[in-house]
Amino acid sequence: MKKTFKEKVYVLTRAIPKGKVATYGQLARLAGNPRAARAVGAFMRMNDDAPNTPCHRVVAADGNLTGYSGSGGVTSKKKMLLKEGVIFKGALVDLTRSQWDYS
DNA sequence: ATTTTGACTTAAG
DNA sequence: GCTTAAGCCAAAA
Numbered sequence: 001m002k003k004t005f006k007e008k009v010y011v012l013t014r015a016i017p018k019g020k021v022a023t024y025g026q027l028a029r030l031a032g033n034p035r036a037a038r039a040v041g042a043f044m045r046m047n048d049d050a051p052n053t054p055c056h057r058v059v060a061a062d063g064n065l066t067g068y069s070g071s072g073g074v075t076s077k078k079k080m081l082l083k084e085g086v087i088f089k090g091a092l093v094d095l096t097r098s099q100w101d102y103s
Numbered sequence: 104a105t106t107t108t109g110a111c112t113t114a115a116g
Numbered sequence: 117g118c119t120t121a122a123g124c125c126a127a128a129a
Binding site: 023024025028035036037038039040041042043044045055058059060061062065066067068069 | 108109110111112113
Binding site for chain 3: 033
């Protein structure tokens, strides 16, 4: 039984606690491939577990809300994160405060 | 099997 | 500080 990279990514994404966010690179690193940040984003685009995977808690390395083909685009995403307690720095997430502290 | 593409990241100008 | 270039990985056609 071998877990695919994308499965790991989905698991990690679901493991992000409320009120925190993770970067694509971070998820890629946790999944075992520090250089697969692009692939992670591609998985979010495919989004097999759409309602199960909170892709809105995944942001770029700068905290920029890239992508999100969902409702309202990044604006809605930002609002949702704000509601969950994520601290924003203008249009970007304040990673110094709200980046997922995975151990 | 090869090519294309994509919601990334880092380095350099 | 912002723009451009190159590097990287995995899935879909």
